[in-house]
Amino acid sequence: MEKKPLVVVNGLVRKDAIAYLKEHVDVRQWTEKTVMPRETLKEWLVDADGLWCVRPLDVDGDLVKNAPNLKVIAQAAVGYDNVKIDELTAAGIPYGNTPGVLNETVAELAFTLIATASRRILENANFVKEGRWAQRPSNIKGFDLSRRTLGIIGMGAIGVSISRRARAFGMTVVYHNRNQRIDDKIHKTTYMELDDLLATSDVVCVMAPLTDETYHMCDEAFFKKMKNTALFVNVGRGPIVDTDALISALKTGEIDYAALDVTDPEPLPADHPLLDVENCLIVPHIGSYTDRTRYDMSILTADNIIAGVHKKPLKTCVNEEVNYKKPEMDVESALEELKKAGVDLADFD
Numbered sequence: 001m002e003k004k005p006l007v008v009v010n011g012l013v014r015k016d017a018i019a020y021l022k023e024h025v026d027v028r029q030w031t032e033k034t035v036m037p038r039e040t041l042k043e044w045l046v047d048a049d050g051l052w053c054v055r056p057l058d059v060d061g062d063l064v065k066n067a068p069n070l071k072v073i074a075q076a077a078v079g080y081d082n083v084k085i086d087e088l089t090a091a092g093i094p095y096g097n098t099p100g101v102l103n104e105t106v107a108e109l110a111f112t113l114i115a116t117a118s119r120r121i122l123e124n125a126n127f128v129k130e131g132r133w134a135q136r137p138s139n140i141k142g143f144d145l146s147r148r149t150l151g152i153i154g155m156g157a158i159g160v161s162i163s164r165r166a167r168a169f170g171m172t173v174v175y176h177n178r179n180q181r182i183d184d185k186i187h188k189t190t191y192m193e194l195d196d197l198l199a200t201s202d203v204v205c206v207m208a209p210l211t212d213e214t215y216h217m218c219d220e221a222f223f224k225k226m227k228n229t230a231l232f233v234n235v236g237r238g239p240i241v242d243t244d245a246l247i248s249a250l251k252t253g254e255i256d257y258a259a260l261d262v263t264d265p266e267p268l269p270a271d272h273p274l275l276d277v278e279n280c281l282i283v284p285h286i287g288s289y290t291d292r293t294r295y296d297m298s299i300l301t302a303d304n305i306i307a308g309v310h311k312k313p314l315k316t317c318v319n320e321e322v323n324y325k326k327p328e329m330d331v332e333s334a335l336e337e338l339k340k341a342g343v344d345l346a347d348f349d
């Protein structure tokens with residue numbers, strides 16, 4: 001009987017997705033609660049055909065250099081800032097991520113942060129819980145979203161989903177990207193240079209990937225260009241923000257409030273100074289964390305791996321240049337397939 005391909009999983013993933021994977025391949029999974037040591041993973045990869053990557057893990061040429069059979073790496077995430085894509089491409093290894101399936105879920109979280117922060121829901125709810133309903137200070141009344149301007153930095157698939165929600169709340173949506181989109185008329189959105197966006201926006205929402213270019217994009221100068229009354233939201237990646245500059249901007253009133261789904265570092269240690277900042281709402285990187293969406297992301301990752309270990313095209317591949325191609329079907333085989341499917345070829349004469 002033909003040996004099943006071997007897939008290494010370097011951490012904990014959904015049990016239902018592992019069960020699905022095991023229907024197609026052999027699986028060797030790190031099930032400790034600790035992060036799998038890199039050198040141990042490299043040993044496991046010597047015999048592996050595929051890797052299901054679980055963060056934190058730096059995926060690069062060094063990780064795969066002694067993995068002669070490795071045909072695919074995939075991760076249940078759309079962001080891949082932990083992956084040296086060019087080094088995997090050089091090694092001929094396609095990398096699968098999970099774009100699309102999480103757009104609405106992440107956009108819902110981002111807009112929930114915007115709406116919660118704009119009306120100071122957390123603070124007001126805590127006053128009620130603490131029996132201080134009547135003693136609420138006047139400075140936590142928040143502001144209306146309608147007739148305000150949302151500035152999205154990184155107007156991609158998720159940014160567009162966020163803009164739809166903002167428009168439904170009566171907001172004007174402007175954005176900054178590497179390039180202006182061609183569908184602004186459809187989404188009723190306006191491209192702006194970054195400085196203009198910062199000067200114009202009542203809410204600034206970061207939805208960009210972490211790259212060399214976006215690293216610490218949100219620094220002291222960035223926050224100084226924002227309105228003092230503005231709300232800053234980050235759902236992209238933590239290191240896009242210089243955390244010390246954000247803390248200073250919040251404490252000095254350079255900006256009014258911040259709502260973060262991502263931070264630098266992650267997880268935030270219990271004694272981190274950002275946790276002492278009153279006008280900052282933080283949730284623990286939950287953008288895609290609904291059961292259905294995590295299921296969809298996990299199954300898509302499993303499908304990418306199952307395809308890759310059999311040298312079939314990944315459904316969602318970042319480095320398409322090394323993705324496996326569908327076999328060219330010759331005419332004879334195509335006709336044979338049609339006959340098998342019961343198609344009467346005479347109909348085509």
Ligand SMILES: NC(=O)c1ccc[n+]([C@@H]2O[C@H](COP(=O)([O-])OP(=O)(O)OC[C@H]3O[C@@H](n4cnc5c(N)ncnc54)[C@H](O)[C@@H]3O)[C@@H](O)[C@H]2O)c1
Pocket residue numbers: 078079080099100102106153154155156157158159176177178179207208209210211213214235236237261262285286287288
């Ligand atoms: N918080 C979460 O749970 C969560 C969930 C999903 C995605 N993300 C992050 O969001 C990112 C975007 O996801 P997506 O599916 O919308 O990706 P996408 O590729 O569809 O969109 C990314 C957008 O960012 C823009 N961009 C890139 N570099 C930029 C720069 N220097 N300045 C301005 N814009 C820039 C691109 O032009 C593009 O429009 C991911 O890479 C990931 O890091 C976070």
Ligand SMILES: O=C(O)[C@H](O)CO
Pocket residue numbers: 076077078079080102287288
């Ligand atoms: O990039 C993503 O998909 C999210 O941040 C989850 O990791």
